[in-house]
Amino acid sequence: MTERSTGRAAEGGPAPSAADDVIRTRGLTKRFGGGQLAVDGLDLTVPRGSVFGFLGPNGSGKTTTIRMLMGLIAPTAGVATVLGGQMPQSAGRVLPRVGALIEGPALYGFLSGRDNLARFDAADPTADPATRRRRVGEALERVGLTAAAGKKAKAYSLGMKQRLGLASALLVPRELLVLDEPTNGLDPQGMREIRALVREVAAEGTTVFLSSHLLDEIEQVCSHAAVMSRGRLLVQGTVAELAARAQGRLVVRTPDVEQAAKVLAAHRVAEVRAGDGRVEGTAEFGEQVLAELCAALVGAGVRVHGFGVERGTLEDAFVALTGEGFDVAG
Amino acid sequence: MSRAEVSPEEMAPERVAPERAVSGAVVRAGVRAGVRPQTAAGFLALFRSEVGLTFRRARTLALLSILAALPVLIGVVVRVETGGESGGGGPAFVAQVTQNGLFLVFTALALTLPVFLPMSVGVVAGDAVAGEASAGTLRYLLVAPAGRTRLLAAKFTAALVYCAVATAVVALSALATGAALFPMGEVTLLSGDAIGPGAALLRALLVAAVVAASLAGLVAIGLFVSTLTGSGIAAMATTVVLVITVQILDSFPQLHAVQPYLFTHGWLSFGDLLRTPMYWDNVLDNLGLQAVYVAVFGSAAWARFASRDITA
Numbered sequence: 001m002t003e004r005s006t007g008r009a010a011e012g013g014p015a016p017s018a019a020d021d022v023i024r025t026r027g028l029t030k031r032f033g034g035g036q037l038a039v040d041g042l043d044l045t046v047p048r049g050s051v052f053g054f055l056g057p058n059g060s061g062k063t064t065t066i067r068m069l070m071g072l073i074a075p076t077a078g079v080a081t082v083l084g085g086q087m088p089q090s091a092g093r094v095l096p097r098v099g100a101l102i103e104g105p106a107l108y109g110f111l112s113g114r115d116n117l118a119r120f121d122a123a124d125p126t127a128d129p130a131t132r133r134r135r136v137g138e139a140l141e142r143v144g145l146t147a148a149a150g151k152k153a154k155a156y157s158l159g160m161k162q163r164l165g166l167a168s169a170l171l172v173p174r175e176l177l178v179l180d181e182p183t184n185g186l187d188p189q190g191m192r193e194i195r196a197l198v199r200e201v202a203a204e205g206t207t208v209f210l211s212s213h214l215l216d217e218i219e220q221v222c223s224h225a226a227v228m229s230r231g232r233l234l235v236q237g238t239v240a241e242l243a244a245r246a247q248g249r250l251v252v253r254t255p256d257v258e259q260a261a262k263v264l265a266a267h268r269v270a271e272v273r274a275g276d277g278r279v280e281g282t283a284e285f286g287e288q289v290l291a292e293l294c295a296a297l298v299g300a301g302v303r304v305h306g307f308g309v310e311r312g313t314l315e316d317a318f319v320a321l322t323g324e325g326f327d328v329a330g
Numbered sequence: 331m332s333r334a335e336v337s338p339e340e341m342a343p344e345r346v347a348p349e350r351a352v353s354g355a356v357v358r359a360g361v362r363a364g365v366r367p368q369t370a371a372g373f374l375a376l377f378r379s380e381v382g383l384t385f386r387r388a389r390t391l392a393l394l395s396i397l398a399a400l401p402v403l404i405g406v407v408v409r410v411e412t413g414g415e416s417g418g419g420g421p422a423f424v425a426q427v428t429q430n431g432l433f434l435v436f437t438a439l440a441l442t443l444p445v446f447l448p449m450s451v452g453v454v455a456g457d458a459v460a461g462e463a464s465a466g467t468l469r470y471l472l473v474a475p476a477g478r479t480r481l482l483a484a485k486f487t488a489a490l491v492y493c494a495v496a497t498a499v500v501a502l503s504a505l506a507t508g509a510a511l512f513p514m515g516e517v518t519l520l521s522g523d524a525i526g527p528g529a530a531l532l533r534a535l536l537v538a539a540v541v542a543a544s545l546a547g548l549v550a551i552g553l554f555v556s557t558l559t560g561s562g563i564a565a566m567a568t569t570v571v572l573v574i575t576v577q578i579l580d581s582f583p584q585l586h587a588v589q590p591y592l593f594t595h596g597w598l599s600f601g602d603l604l605r606t607p608m609y610w611d612n613v614l615d616n617l618g619l620q621a622v623y624v625a626v627f628g629s630a631a632w633a634r635f636a637s638r639d640i641t642a
Contacts, residue, residue, distance in 0.1 A: 070473045073639035095475035096366060102473065106466025110388060122379035123474035123481070126366040129375045168470065172366070 020048045022176050022207045023069060027078035030064050038064040040231040041078065046209055046224070051202045053218030053239070054211040055318065056228030062211045063103055065228070066180050069209075070100055083175060096126040099169030100178040104185075105161040109154030113145055113164050116153050120168045127172060139167040143197065159190040166197065177201055178209045183217060195221050215318060219243070227321060234321045250290075252279045252297065253306030260302045267293055277305075376476055380484040381491050384454060390492070393450040394499050400446060401438035401504035408434075409511045423601075430517050431508025432527070435534045436604065438504035439497070439541050443597050444577060447496055451545050452569035454492045455552025458485040459635065461562035463642040478636045482553070486628065489549040490542075497542040501534060521605035533603060540600045540613055547593040547623030548573065554631040560642045590615075593623050 023046035030039040039061040046052045056062050067073045068080050071088030080087045085094040107116050117136040121127045127135075140149045143163040148156065156164065162182065169177055179198070183191040198221050202208050212218055218225050219239060226236035235242065250269060254260045254277070261274040269281035290309070297304050384390055408427050423440060426433040459482070462468035471481060508514070517530040525533070552569040559565050577594050579585055589595050596616025602609040 067469075067639075067641070070469075071475070072469055072472060073641060074637070091472075091475050092477055093365070095473055097364075098473070100470075100473045102469055103466070106470055108383070108465070108467060110386065111383075119379055119383065120470055120474055122375040123471045123476035125368045125372045125376070125477065125480070127372055127375070128366075128369065129371050132375075165470075175364075 021081075022046050022048050022050075022083060023052075023209060024081045025065075025069075025078065028065070028068060028075055028080050029077040030061075030068060030073065031076045037231055039068070039075075042233050044226060044233060044236065046207065048207055049202075049205065050224045051198065051208045051210065051222045053222035053225035054209060054228065055213070055215065055218055055225055056211075057213055060228040061231040062228055063180055064231075066100075066102060066178060066209075066211060070098070070102065070178065071095065072102075092125075096124055096172070097175045098178060099171075099174040099176070100180075101162075101165045101169055101182055102178070102180045104181070105165030107153040107156070107161060107164060109152065111153060112150050113153055113156065113160075113167075114140065114149040116164060117168050117171060121171050124172070135171050139170050142170060143167045144193070158185045159187065162186060162190070162194070166194070170201070173204075174206055176207045176209065180211045181213070182210065183212070183214070191217070227318060229321070249310045250281050250293070251306070251308060251310050252302075252304060253277060254279065254297075254302050254304055256302045259300060260297055260304075263297050263300045263302060264293065267296055269293070373480070376480060377484045377487050380488040384488045384492055385495070389457075390454065393453065394496060397442065397446060397450065397496055397499050398503040400442055401434060401500060402507045404438055404441060405434050405504070405507035405511050408437075423604075426518070427508070427512060429513070431510075431512035431514050432505070432517055432530050432534065434508030434512065435501050435504040436537060436601070438500050439537065439600070440598060442500050443541055443544070444594070445574075447493075447500070447541070447545060448548055448573040448594075449570050450496055451489070451493055451548050452552050452573055453566045455485075455489045455549045456556050456565035456567075456569035457562040458489060458553055459556040460559050460565035461556075463560040463640070464562050466642060468642065469640055472640060479632060482557075482632055482635055485556075486549065486553055489553065490546060493545040493549060494539075494542045497538050497545075501538040505534070519604050519606055520601065523606040525606070537600045537603055540603065540617070541597075543617055544597050544600075544620060547620040547627070550624040550627035550631065551593070554627040554634070557631050557635040557638065591619070593619060595619070 023044060025042050025044045028039060028042040028044070029037070031037050042061075042065060044065070054062055054065070064073070068075050069082055069087060071091035071094075074088055082090075083094045083097055087094065108119065111119065114136055117139060118132055121132050121136065122129070137146070137149075140146050143166050145160060145163055145167060148160060153161065153164065162185070166179075166182065169179070177198075182198070183194050186194065195217070198208055198210065202221075210218070210222065222239050224237065225239050225242055227234045227242075250264070252260050252264070257274045257277065257279055260279045261272050264279060264281050265272050272279065272281040290307075294304065294307050297307070405427075408424060412428050423433050423437045427437055459468065462471065472478065476484075515527060516524050517527065517533075518524050548569075551572065552565070555568045555572075556565045559568075573594070576592050580589050580592050580594055596612055596619060599612035599616050602612050
């Protein structure tokens with residue numbers, strides 16, 4: 001199961017043509033001055049209309065990739081195509097159709113939220129100054145900042161700054177929204193709001209490219225995902241496909257934990273873990289095997305309160321792929 | 331998130347099915363989020379925004395108020411010290427100030443041009459790109475996309491506008507102070523000819539314009555330094571140190587071979603415009619030198635900024 005073959009497999013199916021890919025990179029590589037390889041031969045394909053989760057621990061090359069996609073840094077080798085234009089050469093033509101939040105919000109602290117948006121809007125030569133006031137007002141309302149629009153940005157909380165950053169990405173209708181860790185540093189309520197907004201934008205037909213180190217975030221909002229580790233792409237595909245790769249886990253609920261663990265281990269169930277009132281393990285769980293296991297437990301006098309297989313999660317898939325936990329650096 | 335009218339059905343699609351999404355993108359994004367043409371008004375908006383931003387920074391306003399206070403200080407000192415009797419020596423044109431308040435404009439410009447004006451210009455130009463980089467706003471301007479050449483041009487324009495405003499602040503403050511403390515009226519030029527107050531004001535305007543243009547070379551240098559670093563403070567300090575160093579070099583007689591090429595060398599040539607007829611040679615040499623500095627350091631700044639990886 002090499003990374004390249006899985007990448008290709010994920011692209012298969014009803015074969016969307018290259019024109020339908022919003023982002024397409026081939027052999028994208030970035031080596032920084034110090035010789036450090038930040039991104040290594042990335043082949044990424046983001047289909048139009050997807051909510052694409054870009055997963056990986058901190059330091060795995062996600063942000064460097066996003067900076068190359070946005071034309072901020074030039075690739076050392078390979079090609080990055082966004083909305084049909086090669087980056088960074090086509091930045092002027094491509095980027096007005098892209099909204100982006102990169103490595104957290106950055107604002108002019110001495111300007112109000114409203115003036116910050118007007119400033120970033122003025123930077124886009126395709127944005128119409130005549131409609132600026134209205135569009136800024138709408139973007140503020142959309143992220144729920146209308147009441148705080150006149151406050152100086154330095155008085156904003158991190159969540160408000162994050163929302164103002166999102167508002168600036170939504171100043172004009174976009175074909176692609178690139179969000180780098182959009183829920184970083186937010187409280188659970190703030191996270192829910194951002195996710196709801198992402199779904200809303202996606203429902204309008206905007207492709208969303210969302211980087212995150214939070215697996216449940218990707219599982220909640222994304223249709224597709226790619227996993228990065230140490231600058232390389234491990235796998236990409238639909239979230240359902242990825243989660244299906246994870247092995248299921250047998251869970252037995254019982255007060256006789258020790259006895260149950262012994263029985264399971266005797267029946268070649270691997271990674272048996274005994275917890276409080278439950279025992280878990282992994283194996284190939286065909287129907288026949290499950291029936292036998294259950295019978296064996298009962299036969300050994302284990303009081304079985306619950307018995308079943310839990311579906312694999314994206315986290316299981318990720319741990320299996322990278323051999324490491326996810327929240328490496330939180 | 332504040333749009334209550336969004337139906338649950340629209341909010342619900344957690345996993346957007348590819349087929350549905352593709353058609354949605356074609357219909358909705360194709361119409362609403364398509365390619366927009368670049369307009370002249372849109373292109374110029376960044377220049378306006380940049381100039382506005384420069385003058386909304388508290389730092390700029392502080393610099394301008396210092397520049398406004400200096401002529402008042404000079405006027406008061408001259409008034410108190412001479413006490414009606416004009417002694418020799420002192421800075422350029424000081425002897426004339428007591429005769430005519432309008433000369434305070436030229437004195438103030440001659441006193442602020444070597445240090446205060448270039449220092450404040452160094453702060454504004456040095457911070458132009460580096461300040462945005464250290465605040466992180468540079469990446470958002472570039473993905474907007476401001477365009478690197480356009481952004482640099484807007485920064486250069488705003489810094490030039492600052493030069494003009496800073497010079498005007500010094501001149502106007504000096505004019506007001508001069509009018510309050512000293513007699514006004516007919517002005518006796520350095521060549522001994524007398525001109526009326528209206529003509530004298532025109533001369534003052536011309537001198538202020540030449541002084542402002544004298545700072546253009548420094549603006550280009552500051553902008554270039556600004557593209558080299560991600561720290562606004564470092565860029566400002568480097569630019570200001572450069573101004574001082576060059577003026578020290580300009581004072582060594584041993585270096586007279588290179589001195590005509592130092593950007594500060596012709597700064598005080600504006601005094602030649604206070605004669606009849608006006609003597610333009612040195613003034614034009616100075617302006618030509620500024621143009622060369624703008625071309626050289628402007629190109630260097632562009633070459634550096636257009637190809638640089640923005641990692642801040």
